[in-house]
Amino acid sequence: MVDIPEHLLQRSAEARAKALGISIEQAMAEMKGQSDPTVISKEPEVKVIDETPTPTAETPAPPPETSAPAPAAETITPIKEEHAAETTEKVAAVKIDEKPAAAKPPPPAKADAPDEVDFAPEVKVTQRLLTVVKAKPIQKPVKEPIDKVNTWPHLMLPEFVALMAMTAFLIFLSAILQAPLLEEANPNVTPNPAKAPWYFLGLQEMLSYWDPQIAGVMIPTVVGLILWMAFPYIDRNPETHPSKRKFAIMFYTFFLAGAGTLTIIGVLFRGPGWNWVYPWIDGIWFDDLLDWIHFE
Amino acid sequence: MSFRDRLKETRAKASDGFRGGKLMSSIFRPGSPFRKGYVDSPRNRSYVVMNNVLYHLHPVKVKRHGVRLSYTLCLGGLSFFLFIVLTITGIWLMFYFRPTELAYVDIQNLQTTIAFGSLVRNMHRWGAHLMVLVVFLHMSRVFYHGAYKAPREFNWVIGVILLLLTLLLSFTGYLLPWDQLAIWAVTVGGNMAGYVPVVGAQVKFGLFAGLEATTATLLRFYVLHVLFFPFIIVIFMAVHFWRVRKDGGISGPL
Structure with missing residues (x-):
């Protein structure tokens, strides 16, 4: 049995007390099954819009004109199972027109209740149905919050x-190393x-290994630029580790x-005629480094 | 109350009056540490960034692993910083430099007669080499962290363009001293452009403003170096930084 929250019970009891003209405590006691249901002497205001005659023959004994015969807490389960309580109620509501006032507690709902009973949906139903909704957040956090720090001052x-x-x-660096400045540019003297x-x-x-078309153009453009730019689109592996x-x-x-090897060879190990030299024997043949390294 | 204490109090009062005054309040927006009554609170720590022009560069909060120095080594930030240093020293050098036959004499004068001329020229040159190196290291760091992966693919593309522009800036600047080193390095580089299929000769002609490196080439490289490429690279840098923010800041931990 579902535990009905106290505030809902209270609200239900208030409504019931107002409808029946009894005290709230009394209504609460009835709903909890601690006292017999109140029977109202007055005919409840029920009107049948549908004019078709209601069947009488096989209907079970007309229930009294109680609005909510079973305690509220207990009505929920039967509704779920076979609409038994509802059936009883509606039958009661319909029957009231013909045979009012038989002060008896309502008979338990029967599974073999007649099918031809018109449940008359237009009939004003005087009982209340409670739906208990478990408290749940309507939004679920999708991902874990990221551990962050303030940019000022931590970054x-x-x-x-x-x-x-x-x-x-x-x-x-600029104070100790002088940027090179050779003789004035002279297109007629090739160093x-x-x-x-x-x-x-x-x-x-x-360029000293291959044709300039390949080494000077194709490799830098195709490998160096196009492949490099397209790399994220080629490597589709999402892992970063x-x-x-x-x-x-x-x-x-x-x-x-x-690239490092080629650059170091080009900078340090190539001398006149692009021939192989050893910087510690033949000296530095790269002017930007003239002020950097000294071999005696 | 001793004289020292009174002096201290007077100083504090004057400082508060100045920092709380109209002038300072107009310069520094609320939350600035330079305004009166700044206290180190989480709210003010946010304001320091949020109410500041820095907000264009940094978010209020960053991932904790990203501020570890060993994660990025600050390479991207240092690339940008070197660009700023090169801009400042470059503008300074422009006052003393004419991209004509006089270029070589101007550099000589810069090194010998102008105060700090040699230092600033050295800073510009070594800074440029350093920037090429740092940009390259930044790219390597990004690669080894897999930081070019979704959603950052396009920012990698912009980064490669920025590397290319950095190389072009450095290369065009290489000619400007107008000495033997400059002219022949550019001749070697420019001759490579001549090997481009179909349009090689035209590209080389456009680059040299003629058939070989002359003072016309010097003027061309000068304009490219001080105006055209900086203009382009700033645009790409803006997009690059913007995408860093929009793609979720620094890449995740390994």
């Missing part, structure tokens, strides 16, 4: 420190070797190692 202070450190590093900026030296190194995306990690690491 902005470390950021500020990083900016200051970078500034200090840059000023220090040997002529090197590109360091970030292009990997490409320049590749390195152990679950070993191929991607391997791919990038190989790229990094390859």
Whole structure:
């Protein structure tokens, strides 16, 4: 049996007391089955809109004109099971017109109640049906709340420190290392070797292996740009942990190692005529580094 | 009350009067630590960001794992910061530089006769190399964290464009000192563009403003370097930062 919340019982008892003209305590007692149901002497206001004669022959004994014969708490279960209480009530409501006032407690609902009884939906039903709805939130949290901290000061202070450190590093670097400035540009004198900026030296190194169409154009454009931009659309693996995306990690690491190796070779190990040199024997052949490393 | 205490009190009063005055209240919005009566409360911590121009860059709250220095090493922020440093030093250098036959003389003068000229030029050059490096490291960090995955795919694309623009900015700046290093590095790079299929010769001609690197090339690279590429890169940076916010801030923990 479902426990009916006290406030609902109270509300029901108030309504019942008002309808029957009894005290609330009395109504409550009746609903809880602690006292007999009140029988009202007055004919309840019930009107039949449907004019068809109600069957009389096989109907069970007419119940008295009680509005809610069973205690409220108990009406719920029968409704659920076989509408028995409702049947009794409606039969009662209909019968009242013909044979009023027989002060008897209502007979228990019968499973073999006659089918031809017109339940007369238009009849004003005087009992109340309670529906008990369990308290549940109407919204369910879909995901766990994310652990967050205030940007100020937890992010902005470390950021500020990083900016200051970078500034200090840059000023220090600029104070001790002089940017190169060679002789004035002269298109008639080609230096040997002529090197590109360091970030292009990997490409320049590749140019010494392959045709410029491939090393100078196809690889940077197709591999360097198009494949690189399209990478998130090629790698559809949603995992982010390195152990679950070993191929991607391997791919990038190989790229990094390859590009790094080519760049270092291009910067340090290529001398006049793009021939192999050892920086510690033949010196540095990259002007940006002239002020950085000294071999005696 | 000692003289010290009275001095302290007077100072506190003056400071409150100034910080609570009309001028400071008009400059700093409510919740700013520079206004009178700032206390360190969760509400004010939110206001510091929310009532500030910084709100364009940072949300009020960020994921806890993201503020660990070891997670991002601040590489994205440092790339942006280096861009700002390069803009400031670059504007300063523009006062002393003419992109003509006089460019080389201007650089020499900058290094020898102008106060801090050498330092600022060095900062600009090493800063530019550093920015290429930091942007590249930032990309590597993003890759190793798988931070380019949904919903951040498109921001990765913008990031690659930003890397390309960074390289182009650095490359166009490489020519400006107008020395042997500059002209031949750009000649090597520009000749590569000549190998582009079908339109190679045209691309090379457009890049050099002629058949080889001349002072016309210098002017062209100068305009690209100080105006065109910065303009483009700022637009892409704005979209990049905006997408970082819209895609849910920093990527999740590993």
